[in-house]
Amino acid sequence: MVFKFTALDADIGQVQVIDHYDIGEAKVYITSTGQYLIKEPPLSQEEYEFYGTITEHLMNSLPFIDKLETDEEKIHHLETHIWKEAQDTGQVEKVSKFFDRLRYYIIREVIGYGIFDVLIHDDDVEEVLAERFDRNVGVIHRRHSEAHILDTNIVIGKSDEMNSYVSRLMQKTGKSVNISKPIMDGTTKAKHRITVTFSNEVSLNGPTVTIRKFPSKPYTITHLLQFGTISKIMAAYIWVLIDAKAFGLIVGETGSGKTTLINSLMTMANPRWRILTIEETPELQIPHKRVVSLKTRTSPLIRSDNDIGIMELIKASLRMRPDFVIVGEVRGEEANEMFQSAATGHGGLSSIHGSDIKSALTRLAAEPINIKPSQQMLLWFAAHSTRLKGSDGKAIRRIRSLTEINPTEDGIAGTDLFSYDRRTDSFGLDDVEELIKKSKRLNHVAELLGVELVSDMQKRIQLLDQCLEKKAYDIPQVFEILKKYYSFVD
Numbered sequence: 001m002v003f004k005f006t007a008l009d010a011d012i013g014q015v016q017v018i019d020h021y022d023i024g025e026a027k028v029y030i031t032s033t034g035q036y037l038i039k040e041p042p043l044s045q046e047e048y049e050f051y052g053t054i055t056e057h058l059m060n061s062l063p064f065i066d067k068l069e070t071d072e073e074k075i076h077h078l079e080t081h082i083w084k085e086a087q088d089t090g091q092v093e094k095v096s097k098f099f100d101r102l103r104y105y106i107i108r109e110v111i112g113y114g115i116f117d118v119l120i121h122d123d124d125v126e127e128v129l130a131e132r133f134d135r136n137v138g139v140i141h142r143r144h145s146e147a148h149i150l151d152t153n154i155v156i157g158k159s160d161e162m163n164s165y166v167s168r169l170m171q172k173t174g175k176s177v178n179i180s181k182p183i184m185d186g187t188t189k190a191k192h193r194i195t196v197t198f199s200n201e202v203s204l205n206g207p208t209v210t211i212r213k214f215p216s217k218p219y220t221i222t223h224l225l226q227f228g229t230i231s232k233i234m235a236a237y238i239w240v241l242i243d244a245k246a247f248g249l250i251v252g253e254t255g256s257g258k259t260t261l262i263n264s265l266m267t268m269a270n271p272r273w274r275i276l277t278i279e280e281t282p283e284l285q286i287p288h289k290r291v292v293s294l295k296t297r298t299s300p301l302i303r304s305d306n307d308i309g310i311m312e313l314i315k316a317s318l319r320m321r322p323d324f325v326i327v328g329e330v331r332g333e334e335a336n337e338m339f340q341s342a343a344t345g346h347g348g349l350s351s352i353h354g355s356d357i358k359s360a361l362t363r364l365a366a367e368p369i370n371i372k373p374s375q376q377m378l379l380w381f382a383a384h385s386t387r388l389k390g391s392d393g394k395a396i397r398r399i400r401s402l403t404e405i406n407p408t409e410d411g412i413a414g415t416d417l418f419s420y421d422r423r424t425d426s427f428g429l430d431d432v433e434e435l436i437k438k439s440k441r442l443n444h445v446a447e448l449l450g451v452e453l454v455s456d457m458q459k460r461i462q463l464l465d466q467c468l469e470k471k472a473y474d475i476p477q478v479f480e481i482l483k484k485y486y487s488f489v490d
Contacts, residue, residue: 004201005109008118010037010153013325019144025104026118034147036125036139038118038154041101050095051102054085058110065111074111086104113172114165115154120192120213127255128211134161137209145395162207166196181334182245187282190216212255218285219260220267220478222467229257229385229397231427233435234418236460237402237442244445245324245347246380247339251360256385257397258351259283262326265349267478269324269484276320279328287475292320310334314341322346329353331391332368339375355404357382357414373411380405380441382414388422399427406440415439432457460485 012029015037019030029037043051058065058081068074082102084096094398095102108117119128119139127140129149133156137147156162158478170177173186174192182201187193193212197203224230240246242265252258266286269275274290282295294317297308309326314337317325327350329337342348354360360382383402390396402418417438418427429435436442436453446453465481472478 005105005106006115007042008038008040008153009042010039012039019448023122025100028118028122030141030150034150036150036152037139038152040118041104043098043101043105047098047102048332051105053089054082054102055106055109056107057081057085070316071111075107078106078110082106084122098147115156115170116169116211119152119154119432120190120211121176123216126213128209128213129422130156130162130203130209132147133159133207143394146389146393148395159206162209163199166198166209169194170196176361177364185281191216191283192287193281193283197263213281214259214285217474218287219264220287220467220473220475221264222472222478223462224261224264225464225468226426227397230399231262231418231430232461232464233432233457234399234402234427235265235268235464236416236457237439237461238265238383240264240442240445240449240457241380242269242324242347244448245345245350246441246445247342247348247378248350248380249360249382250385251354251357251382252351252385253353253355253387255436256387258385259328260397261383261385261399262328262349262351266324266326267475268373268482271479271483272486273323273324274318274321275324276322277326277328278310278317280310281328284328287324287479292317292322311337314338317341324329324348326350330369333370335364335369336375339371339378342378354384357384357401361412376405376412378408379412391425402427403440404441414433432461 010029016032016034017029021028025041027039030038031037065074065077068077082095082099086092108114113120116128122141125139126142129138134432135155136151136224136367137154140148140152141150144150167177170184170186172188175184175488176187177184177196177198179199179201182198185193185195191214195210197208200206222237225232225235250258250261263285266275269288271288273288275286275288276292276294277284277286278294280296282293292437293480294313296310296313299307311334312326314334318341324347325341329351332339338348338350352360352363361376361420362367364376380403381404384400385394385397385398387397398420401416402422403414403416405412405414415438417435418429420427432454443451464483466481467478468476470481472481
């Protein structure tokens with residue numbers, strides 16, 4: 001039932017708190033021993049009973065709430081219901097004294113994520129990890145990554161309760177999980193990716209939850225520059241290639257920031273372009289006005305003739321007049337279609353799992369992907385994104401290497417233009433003229449775009465400098481600065 005809930009509490013008197021902040025009405029404490037403790041507002045027994053009465057009556061209007069488009073509309077409906085219930089029972093004055101706490105729990109349970117609600121709304125939490133029902137739920141925290149996984153004070157407690165919670169989570173993605181289909185993943189409206197297992201059908205210790213979260217506001221190229229993930233000359237180089245509608249590949253391990261890198265790099269793409277994204281589980285957040293986001297369709301239990309895979313979507317994208325096509329990730333034979341489509345004139349980006357660029361290219365050439373050397377010639381560049389431990393022990397993300405791919409008589413040859421040096425926290429090459437001498441692709445781009453390379457690169461670097469100086473972290477701010485490069489003015 002909706003009206004049952006557990007309020008999280010934390011005794012912080014016996015621990016050393018190194019950070020604390022508020023998430024709505026709740027308080028979060030980070031401890032020196034690697035804990036993420038949540039303290040939610042308490043309800044008295046009388047307040048809890050009133051909460052139960054309200055939510056029991058709300059059960060009848062849940063179908064109506066689900067039809068409302070935005071969270072704001074849903075919250076307004078819930079607030080109206082609270083005050084109506086207070087008036088009907090003659091408790092307006094009493095309810096006004098604990099309205100904020102009452103509102104917090106009703107929103108948390110009716111339209112929120114229940115006991116995980118604080119974790120979902122905390123933008124500093126990157127991932128939520130629950131390995132079993134009787135253990136503390138873990139989180140990976142952006143600002144406290146030195147501890148790797150922080151232990152929360154959330155313990156589900158019982159296997160059947162966690163099964164119910166897992167089912168509730170998947171409903172947020174529009175999917176269902178059960179014994180017949182005990183593994184499921186999906187994406188919420190906020191682009192958080194949820195992967196669950198149900199009962200002990202495939203996971204020995206019972207149901208599990210993994211939630212990979214993305215920032216409520218997508219990162220831009222300014223963020224990457226500020227974080228030190230990429231240098232200005234590297235960003236300008238990739239920007240030039242994107243303008244020339246190059247075909248690039250982002251390589252990296254799980255959690256290395258491949259999707260974030262693609263999102264951020266695309267904030268440099270021409271704001272007037274029509275961009276298509278193709279994914280199995282939607283995660284990309286491309287900021288352009290003209291974006292077509294395509295996703296696969298699969299039957300939940302058996303393969304069907306009505307299934308639509310990555311390969312079919314790539315074929316369809318060619319008839320949609322794209323300027324740029326992004327395939328979220330390639331793993332199999334669909335890569336052949338992606339490489340063939342790259343030959344039709346539009347630009348493209350995709351990602352692939354790999355420990356480095358060389359191994360990723362080797363994997364592309366091997367079964368089951370089997371990209372021929374003649375197809376690999378279509379690739380312009382590859383960037384290796386990775387997660388490292390910084391000098392302060394905290395996790396940092398860097399482009400470890402940026403390799404230009406050029407065709408040869410025998411296939412392809414890679415030129416490492418930039419390589420990350422941990423000792424200096426730099427990427428080596430930092431001179432425009434030296435980069436132009438080293439890069440064959442840039443000279444080809446100069447002919448395509450009709451630009452003088454030195455002045456063109458310097459202009460791009462200056463605009464990226466402006467993004468940093470003006471702290472342009474929001475998409476409209478970045479577009480406002482970078483569109484100066486182009487001849488048009490909105």
